[in-house]
Amino acid sequence: MIRRLPALAVAVALTAVVSGCAGSTGSASGSKTVNWWTWDDKQAAAYQSCAAAFEKANPGVTVKISQYDVGDYFTKLTAGFVAGNAPDAFQNSVQFFQAYASQHQLLPLDDDIAASKFDLSKFSVGTDAWKYSDGKQYGLPLDWAATGMYYNATMLAQAGYTKQQVDSMTWNPDDGGSFGRMVAHLTIDDKGVRGDQPGFDKAHVKTYGFGAIAAKDFIGESTWSSFVATTGWRLADKQSWPTTFNYGDPRFVKTMDWVRSLTDKGFAPKIGSFTTSDVDQLASGKVAMETGGSWEASTFAKLPGVKVGIAPTVLGPDGKTRAVMSNSNGNDIWAGTKNPDLAWKWVSYMGSEECQSTASKTGTFFPSIPAAMDSSATAMAAQGVDLSVFTDMMKNKVLFPAVVYGNGAAMQDAIEPLFEGYFAHQRNDDVFATMQSKSKALLAAK
Numbered sequence: 001m002i003r004r005l006p007a008l009a010v011a012v013a014l015t016a017v018v019s020g021c022a023g024s025t026g027s028a029s030g031s032k033t034v035n036w037w038t039w040d041d042k043q044a045a046a047y048q049s050c051a052a053a054f055e056k057a058n059p060g061v062t063v064k065i066s067q068y069d070v071g072d073y074f075t076k077l078t079a080g081f082v083a084g085n086a087p088d089a090f091q092n093s094v095q096f097f098q099a100y101a102s103q104h105q106l107l108p109l110d111d112d113i114a115a116s117k118f119d120l121s122k123f124s125v126g127t128d129a130w131k132y133s134d135g136k137q138y139g140l141p142l143d144w145a146a147t148g149m150y151y152n153a154t155m156l157a158q159a160g161y162t163k164q165q166v167d168s169m170t171w172n173p174d175d176g177g178s179f180g181r182m183v184a185h186l187t188i189d190d191k192g193v194r195g196d197q198p199g200f201d202k203a204h205v206k207t208y209g210f211g212a213i214a215a216k217d218f219i220g221e222s223t224w225s226s227f228v229a230t231t232g233w234r235l236a237d238k239q240s241w242p243t244t245f246n247y248g249d250p251r252f253v254k255t256m257d258w259v260r261s262l263t264d265k266g267f268a269p270k271i272g273s274f275t276t277s278d279v280d281q282l283a284s285g286k287v288a289m290e291t292g293g294s295w296e297a298s299t300f301a302k303l304p305g306v307k308v309g310i311a312p313t314v315l316g317p318d319g320k321t322r323a324v325m326s327n328s329n330g331n332d333i334w335a336g337t338k339n340p341d342l343a344w345k346w347v348s349y350m351g352s353e354e355c356q357s358t359a360s361k362t363g364t365f366f367p368s369i370p371a372a373m374d375s376s377a378t379a380m381a382a383q384g385v386d387l388s389v390f391t392d393m394m395k396n397k398v399l400f401p402a403v404v405y406g407n408g409a410a411m412q413d414a415i416e417p418l419f420e421g422y423f424a425h426q427r428n429d430d431v432f433a434t435m436q437s438k439s440k441a442l443l444a445a446k
């Protein structure tokens with residue numbers, strides 16, 4: 001999955017199955033080969049089981065799955081469009097959907113959906129994210145993701161907290177609620193003084209009560225989003241193809257001030273303090289609790305020497321509202337494929353309950369079909385990994401979809417440095433009006 005997407009860079013591609021431009025082998029020749037690309041090494045491995053079943057059901061057909069490092073993936077994909085040797089189909093992020101659709105690089109799927117009677121209603125999340133402004137459907141949901149609260153169960157027990165207390169944490173941007181009090185108490189300096197005790201030394205923190213929440217990520221998917229969303233704030237003025245991002249909203253500004261206060265007090269690391277992943281932060285013993293992606297659940301649960309608990313995200317200022325952004329990557333077909341029928345056959349099979357149930361048993365991603373999600377949860381429970389926090393989010397309807405917007409790469413390049421400057425105290429609250437103004441200009445750009 002592509003989360004906290006880095007800026008695009010030219011790098012050496014990491015290929016899981018084949019090297020070079022995978023699209024050139026099957027697409028250019030018109031052979032019975034369908035090439036599919038992903039940036040996710042775990043999904044590349046998981047979908048091999050579907051590829052084997054697809055090949056067995058379609059004698060003479062070969063599925064080639066290629067995985068490239070995320071830092072190189074979209075650059076390589078764009079180069080393939082230009083050179084005419086892009087893959088037949090590929091995993092895509094909504095961040096780049098608008099650009100590719102407006103450049104006519106994606107094949108509209110409406111005719112294939114109608115002809116094959118493909119049921120889009122089977123997907124729980126993400127379908128509308130792949131409908132462009134022309135009203136056509138250009139992709140099928142491939143997965144979904146949400147944010148959970150991961151914690152070191154031993155540390156929390158030693159601090160006197162029960163699972164029920166963690167599961168029912170409340171938050172507000174004024175004093176942090178019960179969540180804020182818990183984070184302060186879980187923070188310990190190098191002399192053993194807790195963050196809510198006299199004499200706490202914020203300059204010499206041994207264990208942070210909370211992980212990296214101050215982030216340059218302009219969407220805040222697995223950092224601050226699940227907090228500010230409980231106030232009713234949403235990133236954009238419209239769900240699809242918005243005209244502005246609501247960075248100037250007082251609810252957002254107040255929440256960012258609270259986020260920065262956590263780092264100022266020494267309760268959470270400053271931006272850039274950790275360059276490792278969410279999992280590594282908890283594994284290090286330097287962080288007691290943090291938000292993290294659902295796609296990391298099985299990895300967290302299997303950390304050696306650390307008993308990890310998973311809790312839902314915080315309840316908001318009203319004490320009852322949870323709100324969690326759900327992001328969904330999609331499966332697109334390149335408009336230049338020489339095998340459109342075969343590409344659709346493969347992509348639609350990947351969007352079947354049979355394929356998603358099989359592939360998602362690895363627990364490394366959440367399938368977009370609820371029945372397949374239940375299968376995945378059952379398989380992971382047998383391995384001692386409880387995904388009920390995330391399945392309950394779907395059942396309790398606390399999920400809201402990520403915004404579908406244009407000029408994602410340009411937005412990232414413009415807004416992320418402003419977040420970094422704010423959290424580094426190089427800018428203050430005036431920066432948010434600047435962010436909103438820049439977002440409006442970029443969203444209006446063609």
